[in-house]
Amino acid sequence: MNTRNIITDSDPVRHDALRDLATKPGPTVSIVIPTHRGGAETLSDSQRLRPLLEQARKELAERYPDTDADALLAPVQSLADSRRFWQEQVDGLAIFASPDGVRHFRTDRDFVPAVTVGDHPNLRPILPLFTEDQEFLLLAVGRGKVRIFEGDRATITELPLGDIPASDEDAEGVNTREPQITRQYSQTSAAHGQGPRDYNVRNGFLQQVSKGFEALFTNDHRPLILATLEEYRGAIAEHITTVKVLEDIVPGSPSDLSDAQLHKKAWPIAAAAGQRGHEATLERLGEALGTGRATNDPGLIGSDSAAGRVATLVLAERALTEDARADELDAAIANTLANRGAIDVVPELPGNHAAGAIFRY
Numbered sequence: 001m002n003t004r005n006i007i008t009d010s011d012p013v014r015h016d017a018l019r020d021l022a023t024k025p026g027p028t029v030s031i032v033i034p035t036h037r038g039g040a041e042t043l044s045d046s047q048r049l050r051p052l053l054e055q056a057r058k059e060l061a062e063r064y065p066d067t068d069a070d071a072l073l074a075p076v077q078s079l080a081d082s083r084r085f086w087q088e089q090v091d092g093l094a095i096f097a098s099p100d101g102v103r104h105f106r107t108d109r110d111f112v113p114a115v116t117v118g119d120h121p122n123l124r125p126i127l128p129l130f131t132e133d134q135e136f137l138l139l140a141v142g143r144g145k146v147r148i149f150e151g152d153r154a155t156i157t158e159l160p161l162g163d164i165p166a167s168d169e170d171a172e173g174v175n176t177r178e179p180q181i182t183r184q185y186s187q188t189s190a191a192h193g194q195g196p197r198d199y200n201v202r203n204g205f206l207q208q209v210s211k212g213f214e215a216l217f218t219n220d221h222r223p224l225i226l227a228t229l230e231e232y233r234g235a236i237a238e239h240i241t242t243v244k245v246l247e248d249i250v251p252g253s254p255s256d257l258s259d260a261q262l263h264k265k266a267w268p269i270a271a272a273a274g275q276r277g278h279e280a281t282l283e284r285l286g287e288a289l290g291t292g293r294a295t296n297d298p299g300l301i302g303s304d305s306a307a308g309r310v311a312t313l314v315l316a317e318r319a320l321t322e323d324a325r326a327d328e329l330d331a332a333i334a335n336t337l338a339n340r341g342a343i344d345v346v347p348e349l350p351g352n353h354a355a356g357a358i359f360r361y
Contacts, residue, residue, distance in 0.1 A: 003157040011105045013129040022337035024098040027064045029056045030122035032111035035089035042086045052115040059117040075102035120334035124320040131345040134274030140227040142255030156263040164212035171205040210239035218242045225266045227254040281344045296353040305332040308339035312358040319354040
């Protein structure tokens with residue numbers, strides 16, 4: 001598989017990575033700082049990290065006196081001392097250090113410099129990089145070329161076709177090339193390429209593409225974007241029933257488009273689908289409140305996330321930067337992720353609440 005990074009030098013923030021951080025034993029030191037993509041300013045970025053390291057050492061000594069602060073922070077100190085590391089940055093850097101080691105994310109969004117020391121990582125600054133993302137599948141079908149991709153905001157990866165025909169000529173049992181018609185037998189006969197046989201040949205090819213795709217991705221929860229000719233759309237979508245096919249398509253023949261060009265055209269469609277997902281989450285939360293299947297109560301969110309009852313934790317944007325009950329919120333986020341729950345961030349919640357939770361039961 002060949003992955004192209006659309007946002008170069010950044011590190012994708014995905015659910016599995018967040019869950020891995022959430023399940024690490026504490027204490028955890030979480031640091032975020034703005035960085036620069038090049039030039040002399042990259043040297044000042046490492047200097048910006050050093051006082052945050054000293055603050056972390058002080059807080060570890062005060063709150064976790066049994067923890068070897070120097071050992072825990074040694075990998076972060078190594079990053080601070082690495083000249084090459086600072087020359088390979090983007091716009092922001094998030095670092096998470098625990099007794100199990102260190103993990104960092106280079107991001108295309110900057111941060112206000114901050115350090116948090118606690119039992120759980122402070123994932124709130126990087127949550128939007130996850131919740132504003134949208135993974136998608138892309139099926140590109142031209143007249144003579146078929147490709148499939150998976151993508152998100154930052155990357156696109158071409159995938160093996162499996163049993164999907166690579167072109168109309170490769171379709172099994174479908175002869176797409178008729179012999180040259182040299183004699184017109186009837187004035188009412190259809191011209192080549194416009195008659196019933198041509199229609200059937202085309203749809204036989206598209207049916208094989210659709211069925212082959214469905215065999216690979218049955219019940220995949222990622223939405224599918226079609227990049228194809230308008231006249232192909234219906235025949236493809238008709239035979240894909242277990243994957244959600246988005247209504248908007250990348251129009252025209254995709255055969256001559258590069259993976260980066262396809263991503264540029266497909267990402268706005270995927271982003272719009274993600275936005276509809278946020279709206280659906282808010283609607284589900286509103287419908288469940290008052291029924292015992294959801295709550296805005298911070299105490300209940302904390303206890304029920306620890307018990308694994310929270311299916312979806314919904315945060316208002318203001319909760320990402322507020323200090324009020326920050327430790328409790330970080331615990332709820334970590335517990336939800338550790339128990340394979342979902343996290344969503346929305347501009348605001350009704351009643352000006354900071355958080356809401358939809359329960360599994």
